[in-house]
Amino acid sequence: MIRQRLGITGPEVSAIGLGCMGMSDFYGPADRSESIATIHAALYAGINLLDSGDFYGMGHNEMLINEALKGRDRSSVVISIKFGALRDVAGNWLGYDAWPAAVKTFLAYSLRRLGTDYIDIYRPSRLDPKVPIEETVGAIAEMVKAGYVRHIGLSEVGADTIRRGA
Secondary structure (H helix, E strand, C coil): CCEEECCCCCCEEECCCEECHHHCCCCCCCCHHHHHHHHHHHHHCCCCEEEEECCHHHHHHHHHHHHHHCCCCHHHCEEEEEECEEECCCCCEEEECCCHHHHHHHHHHHHHHHCCCCEEEEEECCCCCCCCHHHHHHHHHHHHHCCCEEEECCCCCCHHHHHHHC
16 A cells, blocks of 8 residues: 655555544444444555544444454554534534634543544644634644644645644
8 A cells, every 4th residue: 555644744644544434424324343344454455544533423433443443553553533513412513613622622532432542633623713723723732742642634724724723
C-alpha cells in the first residue's frame, strides 16, 4: 500500500483510508460482524487510516473500532476522529459545539469509547460559527501537549480558517 505523510510533521498514512461512518449510521442498518471484518480486511490490505466521528451512531462507531482493534498494535493504526456535532435522542442534528470545554469533554468520551490513551488526528467536524477557530485549535493544542492527541486537523474549512487556526 502506498503511504504518504500528512503535512510536514503529520503521520504517515495509507493513500487509501477507511471511512467508518456507514458502519454505524446514515446509510441504513449495519452489520456488526461485517463491519469488524471490513476493518480487519482493510488493515490486512495495508490500510492504516481509520476515519470516524464521535457522533457516528452516537458513539457506536468508536466502540466498534475499539472492538475491531482488540489485540492489535495500537501504533500501527492512525485513528482520525471528528467531533462537535450535536444530536438529539432521535439522531436529529442540533448544531455544533467547538468551545474549548466541549472539545475536552468530547475527547474524554472518545478516548474511553475507543479504549486508547490517544487519538492520532482530532478535528472539529465543521467550523462552529460561534467559536473563533483559534480557541478550538488552542484547546486541541492543549490536549496535544498533554499527550491525548497527536495531530490537529480541520474539516470542511477554507484556507483563511486554516491560516487563523495555525
